[in-house]
Every structure is written in structure tokens, then in C-alpha cells.
Amino acid sequence: MANRLERQIIKLNTRIIFVNVFIIMGIFSLSYVSADIAYGQGPALSNPQMQVSDFVIVPIHQHLGDNKSDIFAPSYSYRGDVSDTFNFTIDTVPVGKSYLLTQVYGSYFQGHTIIANGQNVTSPNGNFGSTGYGNWATLTVLLEDNVLKQGPNTIQILRNIDTSDNFLIDNILVNWQHQLTQ
Numbered sequence: 001m002a003n004r005l006e007r008q009i010i011k012l013n014t015r016i017i018f019v020n021v022f023i024i025m026g027i028f029s030l031s032y033v034s035a036d037i038a039y040g041q042g043p044a045l046s047n048p049q050m051q052v053s054d055f056v057i058v059p060i061h062q063h064l065g066d067n068k069s070d071i072f073a074p075s076y077s078y079r080g081d082v083s084d085t086f087n088f089t090i091d092t093v094p095v096g097k098s099y100l101l102t103q104v105y106g107s108y109f110q111g112h113t114i115i116a117n118g119q120n121v122t123s124p125n126g127n128f129g130s131t132g133y134g135n136w137a138t139l140t141v142l143l144e145d146n147v148l149k150q151g152p153n154t155i156q157i158l159r160n161i162d163t164s165d166n167f168l169i170d171n172i173l174v175n176w177q178h179q180l181t182q
Helices: 003-028
Strands: 049-065 077-080 086-090 093-103 112-114 138-145 151-158 166-181
Touching: 049 151, 086 093, 086 166, 093 112, 151 166
Parallel strands: 049 077
Antiparallel strands: 049 166, 086 151, 093 138, 093 166, 112 151
16 A cells, blocks of 8 residues: 555656646747847847746646545545636736646546636637546646736636546646737
């Protein structure tokens, strides 16, 4: 039993490291700037603009599902079919597309929904979910322009009630781009 627990802890730590590396790569990929403009050797611009990315981590820590006893996770509040609504603040004006990285454990089925600022941001194909039994996964949800806004924002998760799925949601990383005036 102790060896199994140690293996699960090692596996979880490995996934956490992978998620952190993935987040860093995502941040760098959204903040690309032409080397010419970055070093002032490009075309003459009176007020050059560059886009940079920013992020906020929204701690969810909730258990969604039709059976509270299906997953033993006392530090995750059981909420049934609908998570609490979580608030986060963006202090810049988001431009372009954004994305969410969602840490999910134990989801067997797809079709769960994420609501951001009152909008369903998951794919019409219902591709949010399905991490597999006993697995943590980081699921990516792309956001269209104008979903996120400067100031207060909200996020909520709805379980697909047509399934018997029970899963944990740990954190959601919200990543967006904004203009940086030089």
C-alpha cells in the first residue's frame, strides 16, 4: 500500500512539473516579438506596440459528479453538477485570443462545460473532459476574442449530466495577451 501511494505521489509530482513546463512554454509562445522591432532596427514607428502575455491562476479545488463517494478527496468541496462561480481580475485590456489550462482528475467522459463571463467557451463538439481513470490531466480550452475583459471576470464549470462522471478540478490558469506600449 505504501509503495502504491509513493508511486502515485511521484506520478503526481511528475505531472505537476510537466504542467509547469507547459505553462512556461505557453507564456513564451504568446509573447513573441520580432527581433527587429525589439532591438529598434525595424521600420520607423512613432509608437511601437508589442503584445505580451499575462496570466492568473484561479484555484478551484472542487469535486463535481453524481456521487460524492466516488472519489475520496476531502480537500475538494463536493458541488454536484455545478461548481461555484469563481472571480478573477484582469488589470490590462485583453487583445486577441486567450486560453485556459484546466487541471482535471478522473474524468471518464467528455461534454462538460466551462462558462467564462456568462459565455460557454467549450467546443460545440463537447471535447472538454475525459482524462481517464485515476489520471490528472491539463486540458486546454481556447477562448475567442472578447471573452475576457479588463476588470472582474468569472468562471464556472458545469458537469455533463448525461454521464455518471465524477471528477476533480484543481486550478484553472487563464492566459491572455495585451498591448505593451514602448
